[in-house]
Each structure stands twice: as structure tokens, then as C-alpha cells.
Amino acid sequence: MSKFDVLTVGNAIVDILARCDDSFLTENGIIKGAMNLIDAERAELLYSKMGPAVEASGGSAGNTAAGIASLGGKAAYFGKVAEDQLGAIFQHDIRAQGVHYQTKPEGAHPPTARSMIFVTADGERSMNTYLGACVDLGPEHVEPDVVAQSAVTYFEGYLWDPPRAKEAILDCARIAHENGREVSMTLSDPFCVGRYRAEFLDLMRSGTVDIVFANKQEVLSLYETEDFDLALTKIAADCKLAAVTLSEEGAIIVRGDERVKIDAFAIPELVDTTGAGDLFASGFLVGYTQGRTLADCGKLGCLSAAIVIQQIGPRPMQSLKDAATREGLL
Amino acid sequence: MSKFDVLTVGNAIVDILARCDDSFLTENGIIKGAMNLIDAERAELLYSKMGPAVEASGGSAGNTAAGIASLGGKAAYFGKVAEDQLGAIFQHDIRAQGVHYQTKPEGAHPPTARSMIFVTADGERSMNTYLGACVDLGPEHVEPDVVAQSAVTYFEGYLWDPPRAKEAILDCARIAHENGREVSMTLSDPFCVGRYRAEFLDLMRSGTVDIVFANKQEVLSLYETEDFDLALTKIAADCKLAAVTLSEEGAIIVRGDERVKIDAFAIPELVDTTGAGDLFASGFLVGYTQGRTLADCGKLGCLSAAIVIQQIGPRPMQSLKDAATREGLL
Numbered sequence: 095m096s097k098f099d100v101l102t103v104g105n106a107i108v109d110i111l112a113r114c115d116d117s118f119l120t121e122n123g124i125i126k127g128a129m130n131l132i133d134a135e136r137a138e139l140l141y142s143k144m145g146p147a148v149e150a151s152g153g154s155a156g157n158t159a160a161g162i163a164s165l166g167g168k169a170a171y172f173g174k175v176a177e178d179q180l181g182a183i184f185q186h187d188i189r190a191q192g193v194h195y196q197t198k199p200e201g202a203h204p205p206t207a208r209s210m211i212f213v214t215a216d217g218e219r220s221m222n223t224y225l226g227a228c229v230d231l232g233p234e235h236v237e238p239d240v241v242a243q244s245a246v247t248y249f250e251g252y253l254w255d256p257p258r259a260k261e262a263i264l265d266c267a268r269i270a271h272e273n274g275r276e277v278s279m280t281l282s283d284p285f286c287v288g289r290y291r292a293e294f295l296d297l298m299r300s301g302t303v304d305i306v307f308a309n310k311q312e313v314l315s316l317y318e319t320e321d322f323d324l325a326l327t328k329i330a331a332d333c334k335l336a337a338v339t340l341s342e343e344g345a346i347i348v349r350g351d352e353r354v355k356i357d358a359f360a361i362p363e364l365v366d367t368t369g370a371g372d373l374f375a376s377g378f379l380v381g382y383t384q385g386r387t388l389a390d391c392g393k394l395g396c397l398s399a400a401i402v403i404q405q406i407g408p409r410p411m412q413s414l415k416d417a418a419t420r421e422g423l424l
Numbered sequence: 425m426s427k428f429d430v431l432t433v434g435n436a437i438v439d440i441l442a443r444c445d446d447s448f449l450t451e452n453g454i455i456k457g458a459m460n461l462i463d464a465e466r467a468e469l470l471y472s473k474m475g476p477a478v479e480a481s482g483g484s485a486g487n488t489a490a491g492i493a494s495l496g497g498k499a500a501y502f503g504k505v506a507e508d509q510l511g512a513i514f515q516h517d518i519r520a521q522g523v524h525y526q527t528k529p530e531g532a533h534p535p536t537a538r539s540m541i542f543v544t545a546d547g548e549r550s551m552n553t554y555l556g557a558c559v560d561l562g563p564e565h566v567e568p569d570v571v572a573q574s575a576v577t578y579f580e581g582y583l584w585d586p587p588r589a590k591e592a593i594l595d596c597a598r599i600a601h602e603n604g605r606e607v608s609m610t611l612s613d614p615f616c617v618g619r620y621r622a623e624f625l626d627l628m629r630s631g632t633v634d635i636v637f638a639n640k641q642e643v644l645s646l647y648e649t650e651d652f653d654l655a656l657t658k659i660a661a662d663c664k665l666a667a668v669t670l671s672e673e674g675a676i677i678v679r680g681d682e683r684v685k686i687d688a689f690a691i692p693e694l695v696d697t698t699g700a701g702d703l704f705a706s707g708f709l710v711g712y713t714q715g716r717t718l719a720d721c722g723k724l725g726c727l728s729a730a731i732v733i734q735q736i737g738p739r740p741m742q743s744l745k746d747a748a749t750r751e752g753l754l
């Protein structure tokens with residue numbers, strides 16, 4: 095029996111979302127569809143060029159935790175904000191969703207992280223993230239009891255960007271495994287994989303990570319190949335279980351020799367892809383921790399992703415549990 | 425020739441929006457559909473009970489200015505934020521929309537105003553506003569050149585809540601009239617009318633205000649009657665022009681003996697009424713300052729309102745100019 099179904103760990107970020115034309119991305123050197131890391135100076139410059147925006151709590155693993163709670167799962171989160179208004183917003187939103195979140199903000203500088211997310215007409219989101227207070231996350235923020243009591247501990251590959259978060263993750267993984275729990279990660283972003291390929295592969299091959307989430311581009315980047323089938327074979331060998339999302343083609347789950355293909359849910363309108371991968375992980379992990387079949391885990395993931403991409407912002411504004419119940423998945 | 429079509433003056437507020445059940449309103453003593461004024465302590469209490477939310481720049485007159493700019497009009501705004509993150513968001517959004525906004529924030533206390541807006545399943549919004557830095561708005565924030573060069577100066581009845589804003593408004597009205605401009609106000613809210621009925625009537629009857637915006641409930645409250653036809657006759661006598669919105673029944677414009685009824689635009693789904701009246705004023709005033717017929721002014725108002733109530737938040741995320749052009753109204 096675990097107190098939490100899933101503990102997620104990630105960069106605690108408030109999203110600032112606005113629409114833009116594709117030409118805006120080109121003119122400002124923003125890689126489309128990617129997470130572009132920026133410093134404070136570039137954050138100010140880009141904000142001065144950004145159109146009117148809306149704000150919403152985000153952060154990949156934060157979104158996953160919120161999605162798990164929205165599906166009725168028990169979730170916990172570790173991530174670092176500052177003592178400022180954006181930090182208060184982040185804390186409010188994740189706690190109001192029912193997620194255990196106790197990481198203490200310590201001072202107002204650097205400020206709470208924000209990501210300026212530009213959404214183009216095709217619904218694709220291009221992120222520009224200033225890490226702010228996230229750079230302070232370290233092993234001292236690990237709550238050992240929470241790790242020990244979580245069926246799965248899940249973290250972002252993005253955590254390899256700030257300096258000391260990986261130390262926290264290695265502590266989490268050790269505690270989780272000592273308590274017979276599982277450890278999961280998302281590869282986060284193809285460029286993130288490019289930055290930390292060797293370390294991510296080592297996490298998998300050393301057994302530090304059991305379950306891997308990725309999209310097609312990230313898996314191809316991980317194995318530096320264009321051969322998706324080969325990449326799937328390789329990831330199946332490197333970890334116990336991998337769930338690979340394929341945008342409008344759904345997802346494929348690989349476990350040893352087993353491969354389970356899931357179709358995407360048809361949606362009337364794609365509004366904003368922000369949070370799609372994060373919410374897939376929510377749905378999958380809720381199914382997984384309930385002991386459901388891989389096919390049903392995948393369906394829960396695809397449904398959760400389908401719901402979040404029909405709105406602006408990364409956290410569903412409706413109850414995912416109700417939606418999953420209507421679909422007969424919960 | 426005027427440099428600005430419309431100058432708007434109001435409480436500069438960041439909205440915090442979340443859905444809730446009707447029972448939440450009852451349990452927490454929130455008057456449905458109204459603007460409930462709250463202090464810092466109640467703001468903290470309500471936020472602790474509020475579900476996960478999203479943030480967007482708001483403030484009635486700020487929304488009107490943003491809508492005017494979105495329609496291609498030249499807009500200016502006076503309103504007071506603090507030197508904090510919410511203040512930076514407010515400043516960014518209104519300037520990024522192309523509105524002239526130079527009111528200087530002075531210090532971080534009290535903080536930027538926020539309104540917790542609860543949206544029920546019927547789309548109705550119930551606001552809970554903590555005025556924060558808005559209480560400091562006074563005559564020293566009036567930019568006389570901007571008033572003198574604006575065809576219409578428009579302000580919120582809500583400005584009678586903070587202590588010194590009315591002094592700023594009386595200065596604005598004097599400067600506007602000295603320069604042959606017109607002055608307009610919105611009655612804002614039926615309870616706001618209840619608080620300042622005599623003063624609002626005096627503003628109209630003294631000729632301080634030329635054009636009045638209101639909804640049906642506000643006009644009925646103004647004249648303390650249930651007889652809408654009587655109320656229309658009275659308001660036609662008390663000001664030069666009044667535009668009265670009627671929710672799904674559109675609007676009625678009265679000028680002397682003239683009455684022009686406008687139908688509402690049919691919408692597929694009512695999501696959130698936040699900003700409906702504000703955006704009606706945007707559309708109407710853009711038409712009015714372009715010298716269009718009252719019917720066309722009303723249609724521009726109804727279209728702008730129809731667009732904003734199909735999204736969460738008070739400022740349209742799409743170009744109103746494009747929408748009005750598609751409808752053949754601009």
C-alpha cells in the first residue's frame with residue numbers, strides 16, 4: 095500500500111502563453127516545438143516583443159502531477175519556486191488540485207521560473223524558459239518519506255539543466271528502489287536529449303530508471319537514428335517499459351518483446367499542444383499504478399492528452415476523472 | 425483630429441479565474457453575477473478555497489481599452505498597479521495590445537489589485553475584487569494632454585469605490601469638455617449603482633457625463649424601478665446617449681426620443697461572461713468615434729461581446745478587427 099500513486103519532480107514554472115505567427119518564431123530565433131532555455135536578459139527582450147498573454151501554472155512534471163490528481167490519483171510534487179507572486183500562484187494551483195506540495199520557497203531571488211510559450215496557428219507550442227528559482231533545487235528538497243511511500247517516482251529530463259537537481263533525483267531513485275518502488279522519467283525534449291544523451295542512457299541501463307516516457311523525436315534523438323523501429327527495439331532493451339507518444343497517431347508502448355499500439359482520440363479542434371506529453375504521462379501512470387492493462391494505460395494517456403490540447407494552457411480545466419469515466423476507462 | 429479615439433480610466437486589476445459550482449458561491453457568501461469588494465484577509469481566505477486557476481489582465485476599463493485597440497482603434501488608459509509581478513503582467517498586456525499606458529507604479533505596497541472570478545456552469549462570472557494599489561489612483565495620475573487629445577474619455581462607476589479616483593475623473597471630465605471632447609461612463613454593476621446612485625445621477629444630470637453604458641439590472645437599480653421602459657425613458661432624459669445591454673437579447677441604444685434595438689450574435693457556446701459589458705463598450709465606442717450609425721455601433725458592441733464570452737478571461741485572444749471585418753462591420 096502506498097500513500098501516493100505518483101511523486102513527480104520537476105522545474106516549477108508559471109507559463110505565459112500567447113499566440114504568434116510562424117514568422118515571429120523565425121525572426122526571434124525560437125526553435126519551433128522545442129523548449130528553448132533563456133537567461134533573464136533574453137526573457138525581458140522576448141516579453142517586450144510578446145503579444146498580450148495569459149498565465150497558468152505549468153512545468154512538465156507539475157502538469158503531470160496535476161493531471162494525476164484530476165484523474166483521482168494520489169500525487170505529490172517536488173519543485174522550487176521563489177517567495178513571489180508567481181510562486182504563490184504555482185503553489186496555490188498545484189495544492190488546489192489536491193497534490194501534496196511542500197517544497198519551501200527560500201527568498202525572492204532568483205524569481206519563480208517562467209516560460210513564455212508561443213502558440214502558432216497549427217496549435218504547436220514553442221517554449222522559452224527562464225529557470226529562475228529552479229536552479230536551487232537540490233537533495234535538501236527531497237522528502238524521503240514521500241519518495242518511500244510513492245508507488246512511482248517520476249521526473250523530467252529537463253532537471254538535468256539546473257545544476258544540482260540531478261543529485262536530488264539520484265537520491266530519490268535510491269530511496270524509491272530501497273522501498274521496492276519504481277522510477278520513471280520523461281526524456282522531455284529532443285534538444286534536452288541531445289544535451290544529456292549519455293547520462294539518460296546510463297540512467298536507463300544502470301536500472302536507475304525503470305519506465306521511460308518519450309515522444310518519437312526524443313527516442314530518435316536518444317539513439318541518433320532515423321529508424322523508429324530500431325529505436326523502439328533499443329529502448330525496449332534499455333528499460334523495463336517505455337511509452338512513446340506519436341502525436342495524432344496516438345502512442346506505442348513497449349515492454350520486452352511486447353508492443354501495444356494505441357490510437358489517438360479524435361478531437362474537433364487542436365488549440366494548443368502545451369502539456370500534451372505531460373498529460374499522457376498522467377493518464378498512463380494512473381492506469382499503471384492501478385494495475386490496468388498497457389492498452390488501457392495508453393488509452394488513459396491519450397484521452398488526457400486529447401483533452402488538454404483542446405484548450406489554452408497545460409493543465410486541464412475540467413475533471414479528467416469525469417472524462418475518463420464517460421469513456422469507460424475508469 | 426484626436427490622437428486617441430478613447431481614453432479609458434479604471435481599476436487596474438489582474439483576474440484570477442476558476443470554475444466552481446453554484447453551491448460554492450452560496451457557501452462562501454458570494455453574490456452571483458456581481459462584483460463583490462473584498463479586503464486582503466478575505467482575499468486570502470477565498471484564494472485558499474479556490475480551485476486551480478488561470479490569470480489574465482482584466483479591470484473593466486482596461487478590458488475596454490484593450491478591445492478598442494484590438495478593433496484597430498487608438499486607445500489610452502489610466503489605472504494604478506504596484507511594482508510587483510502582477511503589475512508587470514498588467515502593464516505588459518495592455519501595452520502589448522497597443523494601448524498608451526504610462527501610469528507609474530509607485531512601490532510594491534499595497535500590491536496590484538486582483539479579482540478572483542468564479543465561473544459557474546451557466547457561464548456567469550462572480551467577481552471578488554481586492555483593490556490593492558488601485559486605492560492610490562488620484563488626480564496626480566491624470567495626463568492632461570492625453571485627455572485633451574482623446575475623442576471620448578470613458579470611466580468605470582467602479583472608480584467611486586477607491587477614495588480619490590473620483591477627483592481624477594472630475595479633472596478628466598473638465599479637461600475633456602474644455603477641449604470639446606465627450607465623457608462617458610459605465611454604471612459597472614447593480615450593487616455599485618446602489619452604493620453611488622445619487623452621485624451617478626448627478627454626474628449625468630450635471631452634464632459631467634454625456635454617454636452612459638449600463639446593463640438592464642444597472643438601469644433598473646439606478647432608477648429603483650422594475651419598469652424597464654420607464655427606466656429607459658428616464659435615462660434618455662438624464663444623458664445625451666445611453667447604450668443598455670440585455671445579455672442574450674442584445675442591446676438597446678437610446679438618444680432623446682430615438683431607440684435602436686440590436687440583436688445579440690448567436691454563439692455556439694457560452695463559456696464565461698467575464699468582460700462582456702466591457703467589450704460591448706469597446707465595439708460601440710470604436711463605431712461611435714468613427715461616426716457610424718447607432719445600429720452599427722451597437723452591432724460592433726454585440727459582436728465584440730459575443731467573441732469574449734466564448735473564451736475564459738476578459739480580453740479577446742483573437743483580433744476583433746479581423747472578426748468585425750469578416751462580419752462587414754469595419
